[in-house]
Amino acid sequence: MELHHFQRRKTREVRIGNVVIGGERPIAVQSMTNTDTNDTEASVAQIERIDRAGGKIVRLTAQGTREGENLQNIVRLLRSDHFDTAIVADIHFVPEAAAIAAKYVDKVRINPGNYRTEHGELEHLIEQCRRRGVALRIGVNHGSLAKRIFDRYGDTPEGMVASAMEFLRVCQAHDFDQVVVSMKSSNTRVMVAAYRMLVEAMEREGMDYPIHLGVTEAGNGIEGRIKSAVGIGALLADGIGDTIRVSLTEAPENEMPVARLLVDHFRERPGEFVVQHPERYSPTAFRRRSHVAEPVVHSEPHDGFRILEAVSGNPTAELRAAILNLEPAESTTPVLIKRRYDDSSLETLAVKAAADLGPLLLDGLADGIWVDAPAFNDAQIRDIELMILQAARVRFSHTEYIACPSCGRTLYDIERTLAEIKSKTSHLKNLRIGVMGCIVNGPGEMADADYGYVGAGPGRITLYKGREVIVRNIPQEEALDRLIELIKAHGDWHEA
Numbered sequence: 109m110e111l112h113h114f115q116r117r118k119t120r121e122v123r124i125g126n127v128v129i130g131g132e133r134p135i136a137v138q139s140m141t142n143t144d145t146n147d148t149e150a151s152v153a154q155i156e157r158i159d160r161a162g163g164k165i166v167r168l169t170a171q172g173t174r175e176g177e178n179l180q181n182i183v184r185l186l187r188s189d190h191f192d193t194a195i196v197a198d199i200h201f202v203p204e205a206a207a208i209a210a211k212y213v214d215k216v217r218i219n220p221g222n223y224r225t226e227h228g229e230l231e232h233l234i235e236q237c238r239r240r241g242v243a244l245r246i247g248v249n250h251g252s253l254a255k256r257i258f259d260r261y262g263d264t265p266e267g268m269v270a271s272a273m274e275f276l277r278v279c280q281a282h283d284f285d286q287v288v289v290s291m292k293s294s295n296t297r298v299m300v301a302a303y304r305m306l307v308e309a310m311e312r313e314g315m316d317y318p319i320h321l322g323v324t325e326a327g328n329g330i331e332g333r334i335k336s337a338v339g340i341g342a343l344l345a346d347g348i349g350d351t352i353r354v355s356l357t358e359a360p361e362n363e364m365p366v367a368r369l370l371v372d373h374f375r376e377r378p379g380e381f382v383v384q385h386p387e388r389y390s391p392t393a394f395r396r397r398s399h400v401a402e403p404v405v406h407s408e409p410h411d412g413f414r415i416l417e418a419v420s421g422n423p424t425a426e427l428r429a430a431i432l433n434l435e436p437a438e439s440t441t442p443v444l445i446k447r448r449y450d451d452s453s454l455e456t457l458a459v460k461a462a463a464d465l466g467p468l469l470l471d472g473l474a475d476g477i478w479v480d481a482p483a484f485n486d487a488q489i490r491d492i493e494l495m496i497l498q499a500a501r502v503r504f505s506h507t508e509y510i511a512c513p514s515c516g517r518t519l520y521d522i523e524r525t526l527a528e529i530k531s532k533t534s535h536l537k538n539l540r541i542g543v544m545g546c547i548v549n550g551p552g553e554m555a556d557a558d559y560g561y562v563g564a565g566p567g568r569i570t571l572y573k574g575r576e577v578i579v580r581n582i583p584q585e586e587a588l589d590r591l592i593e594l595i596k597a598h599g600d601w602h603e604a
């Protein structure tokens with residue numbers, strides 16, 4: 109990673125159907141369907157909407173062999189409609205579904221945390237992929253590490269890297285190079301550290317596989333966009349990332365403009381910045397520079413802070429260099445970082461500011477944020493600044509929702525449900541509420557949520573306190589009231 113200028117990490121090219129990622133190729137944007145994979149027409153219609161919105165790689169869940177088989181019908185109908193979208197099968201738990209899907213799709217994603225390896229399933233899949241020219245994604249999720257890895261490392265970035273490297277070494281040993289790798293988490297600090305450590309680990313072992321970036325369960329609205337922009341932006345600013353997915357709990361085609369905006373925002377990062385004290389920076393171990401307990405937004409008191417304003421085309425590197433170059437006497441002086449934006453769309457402003465300034469907060473370098481945007485009023489700016497601080501995990505001012513983007517496994521209308529849950533609980537400070545579509549992956553992937561609302565079957569919900577099931581399989585009509593009762597029973601409730 110270069111501190112003094114922007115440079116994209118060199119990776120090998122990987123072909124996914126008609127799309128090639130890695131090497132000198134532009135960063136590709138992608139999404140995932142949330143239709144039932146057995147519903148051919150609905151799935152194809154959604155893939156076509158995503159494609160028209162700019163997503164040329166689309167993933168579908170194949171939770172079982174029946175869904176795996178139906179990918180054939182989906183690909184056939186899509187091609188007959190003259191769409192050449194690259195199709196990816198998302199596999200958890202059932203290697204047989206991967207073996208079937210690999211006959212029809214352009215890429216298969218497996219999760220090392222729940223993919224069987226004891227009977228040579230991975231080697232078999234690699235051979236199958238090689239024969240048909242299918243790419244493979246080793247997709248690690250923070251919330252679903254294998255028990256063996258979890259027992260040794262806990263749910264840490266180190267555990268995520270160990271999990272990925274085991275599978276990558278098998279690919280390398282079999283001389284199979286059409287591999288992409290991802291390290292997703294809903295916790296931006298964990299996610300960014302995991303990707304940076306992964307790059308270091310791959311470099312040590314001579315691997316140059318391209319990287320798929322994403323923050324899982326980012327939620328919806330401006331907040332979901334900001335959370336994705338902080339995590340993905342921090343890595344794009346490092347030059348890491350060959351394809352990205354912005355996961356939103358919304359229609360998947362809504363993800364495309366946000367993903368495109370991020371890619372365009374990092375296309376050019378001009379400038380050279382002298383860094384006198386690189387040893388003050390720790391990209392993989394979080395360390396706060398100053399002793400400020402709670403970072404501030406610009407309208408709050410910041411006496412004694414240094415104000416550093418970015419004026420170049422690479423604000424993240426420019427501000428980082430300025431902070432690292434402070435005189436020794438000022439090396440722990442709190443810093444407020446500022447950047448001016450002339451955008452007139454609130455969403456564009458939020459994504460750009462989160463991607464530029466969020467990484468410096470996430471890395472513990474800055475202590476305050478000033479988004480200077482004349483087109484917006486003070487309350488709007490303050491909201492965005494607070495959301496960036498929360499997405500960077502340095503100050504929690506409102507409830508955090510760890511909401512899955514939904515997929516073919518989702519068992520209820522998650523977008524509507526999330527809106528209802530938000531309307532009743534968003535005033536609760538310092539709480540994390542998981543809203544997950546299915547019981548198979550949901551409980552693990554909501555990871556560090558305080559409370560969980562998880563689809564247990566059609567129209568049925570299971571409620572969690574932390575990782576413990578409290579109320580199982582209740583009708584959805586009762587679930588929100590029961591969730592509020594649960595929050596009250598644990599003393600975490602107050603009236604709005």
Ligand code: SF4
Pocket residue numbers: 512513514515516517518519544545546547548549550553
């Ligand atoms: S948690 Fe959500 S996105 Fe993940 S598999 Fe379940 S329904 Fe799909």
